[in-house]
Amino acid sequence: MNFCSDNTTGVAPAILAALAAANEGRAMPYGEDAATRRFEAKMRELFETDLAAFAVMTGSAANALALACLAPPYGAIYCHAGAHINEDECGGPEFQSGGAKLVGLTGEHGKLDPRTLSEAFKHAGKGDVHRVQPAVVSITQASEAGTVYARQEIAAIAAVAHEAGCALHMDGARFANALVHLGCSPAEATWKAGVDALSFGATKNGALAAEAVILFDRTRAAEFAFRRKRSGHLLSKMRFVSAQLEAYVTDGLWLALARHANRCAAELADGLAAIPGVELRHKVEANEVFVTLPEPALVGLESAGFRFYRWHQGPAGTVRLVAGFDTRPEHVREFVDTARRFCREASRTT
C-alpha cells in the first residue's frame, strides 16, 4: 500500500516479457541492433514526424543531456522554481551543460505562466555579456503538482520562448499520464504545440529503466550522441533499453498503464475531497494527489500500513499520494475509508 511515488513500482509484465524476448542470441552493441532500429521507427510513427530518438536509463540523464544540447555553458534555462531539474537532480543540468544557470520562476499549481516568463525575459539581458543568455525554457508535463498543461498553454509558452530565441524542452517523466488527461495525440501535445525536445519517460509508468530523448529538431542529434557516450549513458547492451521502450508504446500499453494510474488518483482525490476537513491542494489531472489531512489521520494511515511522503510545500498535514500503473483499486478504497474513519475520530476529539 505504497503511495510514495510511481518509481516504487516494478516492471509491467509485458515489458519484462520483452526483456526476456530481447535476450535471444547475440546483438551488436551500443545501439547498432535491430531493437533500437525498431524503437526509433516506433517513435517516428508515434509522433508522426521525423525526429531523432535516443534511449537512456534515467530521467535525470534524459533531462540534463537534452538541456546540454540546447544551452551553451553561458546559457540560462528557465523553468518553474519547483521543477525536478531545478530541485531534485543535484545540479545535473548544470553539470551536463558545463555550468548553465537554471532560472526558477514561480507559478501557480506547478505550472509556468507565459506572462511571468515574458516578464523574466525582459530583464534577462539578451546580448549583455555580463548575463547568462536565455537558451531554453523547460516545462514539466505532468507538472510537479500533478497538473497538466493544456495544449494552448504549451503553445503560449512556446511562443514566448521562441520569441526570445529559446528552445522549448518538456520534461515528460509523466508524459503518458498527461497525455491520457489531454486526450490528444502525442504530436499535438508536443511539436505541434511548439515543443522542441521531449524527455519521454517510461520508467515511472512500467519500464525497468528506460527514457527516450526526442529531438524534434534534428540539428543537435549528432551532438547528443557524443554527449550521451561521454557521460556514460550509452549502454553496450542497448537492445535491452530499446526493447523496453518498444514494448511500452506497442498496442497502446503506455496509455493503458497511465489511464489506470490516473483513474486511481482521481478516485483517491474524489474520495478524500468528500471528507470534511480534507483539502486538495491542486486539481488532480494525472496520477498525483496533493492533499492536506488532519495530523491524526496521517498518523492513523501510517499505522495502518500506508506509505506516502509528507510534502515540504503547503500547510502542515500536506502529503503527496501517487498512483502507479499497478496500484490496486482496493488499496485506493481502503485508503479513503481509513482516512475518513480517522478524520471523523479526529473531529470528534477536537
Add this chain to the structure above:
Amino acid sequence: MNFCSDNTTGVAPAILAALAAANEGRAMPYGEDAATRRFEAKMRELFETDLAAFAVMTGSAANALALACLAPPYGAIYCHAGAHINEDECGGPEFQSGGAKLVGLTGEHGKLDPRTLSEAFKHAGKGDVHRVQPAVVSITQASEAGTVYARQEIAAIAAVAHEAGCALHMDGARFANALVHLGCSPAEATWKAGVDALSFGATKNGALAAEAVILFDRTRAAEFAFRRKRSGHLLSKMRFVSAQLEAYVTDGLWLALARHANRCAAELADGLAAIPGVELRHKVEANEVFVTLPEPALVGLESAGFRFYRWHQGPAGTVRLVAGFDTRPEHVREFVDTARRFCREASRTT
C-alpha cells in the same frame, strides 16, 4: 558465430531470473531497497573487507565516476595509452572530473610498466603550478590486449603510484576473466595488492547492464553518491541493478561464466597458433585473442559467417576474437577448422 565482443552477448539465465524475481511488489527507490543492501553486503563479503559499493549501469560511468572522485580538475590520470578510459569513452573521465588530463604511457602487451610510470613521475612537476598534478594511476584488468597483471605486477605499480601520492584505480570490465586466470581471491587481486578503487564489471560477463564501483578507501564515498546522482547514474528502480549484481556473485556464477569464456579463448588460441602462417600477438590469459591471419583466411571466415573486428594495431591481418560466457564450443572448433582450411588454401595459391 559472433566473436566481435563480449558485449554482444545477452543476459545469463540466472541473472534474467533474478530480474524477474526482483519484480515482486513495490520497493523504495534510489537504492533504499533490500536488494541494494544485499548487494552491498555481498561485496563486503566477497572482498573480505569494509568498503563502499555503488551500482551503475555502464563501465564508462563506473570508470569516470571513480576517477572523478580520485582526481581534482587539475589532476593527471596515468594509464596505458591504449586504455579504454583514454581511447574509447569519448573523454568521459575528462568530463566527470571537470577536465583532468589523461597521460597515456606506452607498455608492452597492453600493460603499464612500473618503470615507465616511475620515469613519467620524475617529469610530472609535482607541486609546480603550471603542470597538472599526478592524482591517479589506472590499470585495466584484464588489459586491452587480453593479458592479465600478476599480483606482484599490481603491487609494483601500486608502490610507484602511492609513492607519488596517487591512488590506484583498476578498470575491471573483465575482472572476472582476470581473476579466473590469477586463481587468487578478489581481495588478493585488489586491495591487498594496493588497489584503492575498482570498477567491477558484470555486463560483459552476463549481466544486462550492471557494474559496481568499489571504493576500498571509504573517504570518498559521500562524494561518489553526489557525483553519481548529479551525472544521472542513480537509478530510481535501483533494485534491478542490485539484483543483477547480487545474482552475478552468488554461488560463484561470475567465475563460472568467466571460466567458460577464458577456456573458449584458450582453445581458439591454441587451435589457431598451431596453423602455419598464423601468429598470436599477445599471450591469451583471459577471453580475448589477438591474432594475425592471412587476408584470404579472414575473408573466408567472414564469408563463412564469422564476425570479428579487424584490429587497428598490429600488422595487416590482425583481428580480435572475443569469447563470451555463452560462446558455443562447437563454434570455436568450427572457427579453427575454417581458419585452418583457408590458411592451407592461401599457402597453396601463393
Add this chain to the structure above:
Amino acid sequence: MNFCSDNTTGVAPAILAALAAANEGRAMPYGEDAATRRFEAKMRELFETDLAAFAVMTGSAANALALACLAPPYGAIYCHAGAHINEDECGGPEFQSGGAKLVGLTGEHGKLDPRTLSEAFKHAGKGDVHRVQPAVVSITQASEAGTVYARQEIAAIAAVAHEAGCALHMDGARFANALVHLGCSPAEATWKAGVDALSFGATKNGALAAEAVILFDRTRAAEFAFRRKRSGHLLSKMRFVSAQLEAYVTDGLWLALARHANRCAAELADGLAAIPGVELRHKVEANEVFVTLPEPALVGLESAGFRFYRWHQGPAGTVRLVAGFDTRPEHVREFVDTARRFCREASRTT
C-alpha cells in the same frame, strides 16, 4: 561628469607611480618576485593574522576562484538574489566551480537576512543525494544597494552559515568603502566576524586591475594556486599586480580614496534628498546612491552632460549614481544643482 560606475575611473597617481617603479630591471615570473612577497606580507600585516593572499586582475576572477575552492561541483552557494556573482558575472562561479548552483535569496536593501538564510537551510536537503549541498554563503560588502553590513550582521550570518557547515565568503569589490563606513579594523570586519574568504577589491577604488583573494583558512591555498593558473589568471609579470596592491594599502591610500568617494556620495545623497519629489531608495553608506527622480529631471541631467545608469529595480525614474576616488566635488554640487533646477521646472509644469 560620469556617475555610471567607479569602474569608469582611471588609476590613482600613487598606484601608477608604483607600476612605473616596479618596472626596474628583471624579475622572476609568476609571483616569484619581491613585490609579490611584499604584497603578501602587507596583507598579513593589514589583517593581523596569518593568511593566504593571491592577486588576480578582475573581481569576477577573485569571486569565482574563491567560491570554486569552497564549493564542490555539487555544492550550493547562497547569496542575495541581486548579488554580482548571481547576476553580473555570466555564470562565472558556476563555471569555475564545475557547475555549483547559486541560490539567490531576497533581502531588504541588498542585504542577506540571517533569518531568511536560516529558513533556506531548513529546506536545503543536507545529505540528500538529490539536492545540491550547502557549501558557501556569499555576502557583498558594500552591498549591491550601497548599504553596509554591520559587524554584528556579518557575525549573525557567519553563525548561520557555519552552523550549516558552510564557509562565509565576502565579495569586497567595494570593501574599502564599507570599511570607511564601519570605522573598524580590516580584521574586525572580516575574520573576526566569521569571514573565511574575502575578495579584496582594489580596481574600483584606484587600481588599474588588481584584486586579492584572501583565504583566512589556509587549507585551500594549494588548490587555489592550481585553479588560478588553470583558469589563466596567473600573470607572468605578476610584480605589476602585486605592486598595485602594495601601493594601494600603503600609508592608508586605499582608505583615503574610499573616504573621498563615500563623502561625495553622501553629499550627492543629502543634496538630492532635500529636493521635493526626489526619493532615496536605500541608505547611502558607501559610494553608491540609488535615487528616484522625475523623468524630466533625468532627461535634463543627461542633456547637461551627466552620465549615470537607469536602474532596473525600483520605480520608474530610479537611477544609480556612483562616486569614485577621483570624483570632483564641484561635479557633485553641479549635479545636485542641476537636478534641483529641473525638478523645480518639472513640478511647475505639472
Add this chain to the structure above:
Amino acid sequence: MNFCSDNTTGVAPAILAALAAANEGRAMPYGEDAATRRFEAKMRELFETDLAAFAVMTGSAANALALACLAPPYGAIYCHAGAHINEDECGGPEFQSGGAKLVGLTGEHGKLDPRTLSEAFKHAGKGDVHRVQPAVVSITQASEAGTVYARQEIAAIAAVAHEAGCALHMDGARFANALVHLGCSPAEATWKAGVDALSFGATKNGALAAEAVILFDRTRAAEFAFRRKRSGHLLSKMRFVSAQLEAYVTDGLWLALARHANRCAAELADGLAAIPGVELRHKVEANEVFVTLPEPALVGLESAGFRFYRWHQGPAGTVRLVAGFDTRPEHVREFVDTARRFCREASRTT
C-alpha cells in the same frame, strides 16, 4: 643578466607611457571605450582583413579561450607533445573547453609535422561516438624549441587540418619574434596560410600584460565574448589593456623589440657555437637558444651571476637562454666570453 625567460622582462617604455596616457579622465568599462575601438581597428589594419579581436591579460587565457571556442567538450585538440598548451598551463584548455582532450604528437625541433598529423587523423575515429572528435590543430609560432614554421609549413598543416574538419589555431606567444624571422606580413604568416585563430602575444615582448585573440573566422566571436566574461577575463578598465596593444603595434614597435631580441639570441648562438664542446640543439630562429655546455661551464656562468633554466629535454648540460626586448648586447658578449673561458678551463682539466 637574466636569460631565464622573456617573461622576466618589464614593460617597454613606450607601452608604459601609453598606460599613463590612457589614464586621462573617465572611460566606459568592459571595452566600451575609445582605446579598445582603436586597438580593434589597428588589428584589422595590421592583418589586412576583417576579424574579431579580443584583449586578455595572459597567454594562457588567450589560448584556452580560443580553443574553447573552436572545440566542443567532446573534441580533440592536436598539438606538439611539448606545446605550452599541453604541458605548461595546468590543463587550461581542458578547463575552458569543458573537458576537450589534447592529443600530443611528436615532431622534430618543436614543430608539428603534417605527415604525423595526417597519420594521427587516420586513427582518430571521426564520427565514432566512442572517440573524442578532431576539432582543432594548434601550432606554436615561434615553437617551444625556438624554431619558426615557414609559411609553406603552416599551409601544409592547415591543409591537413582543414581536410579533417579541424580549425587551425596558432599560439603566437612569440609571434613577433617569428614574424621578424619570416620577414613576411602578419597576414601572410596567418590567415593567408590557413590560420583560423591566433593568440597574438605581447607580454613577453614588452607589454605589461596584454594578449589579443584574433578570430579570422568571425562566426565564433559572440561566443568568445561570453566565454571571456564568464571566465573572469573581461577587464572593467579594459582601456589599459587595449592601450598596451595599441602602442605595441604602433610604428612597428613590436617588430623593433622582437628584432632586437632575435639579434641577441643569434649572437648568443653564434658565439656559443664557435666554442669547442658546445652544441646547439635547434636552429636559432627567434629569441631562444637551446644549447648544451659542459657542466663546469654552467656552474661557472651561474657563479658569475648569469641566470638561465636547466632544460628537462636534451642531454645533460642542456640549458635554455632567452633574449628579451631589453637584453643588453654587452651581457650577451659577456655571457659568450664567460662561457668560452670556462669551457677552455674545463677542457684543460679533463
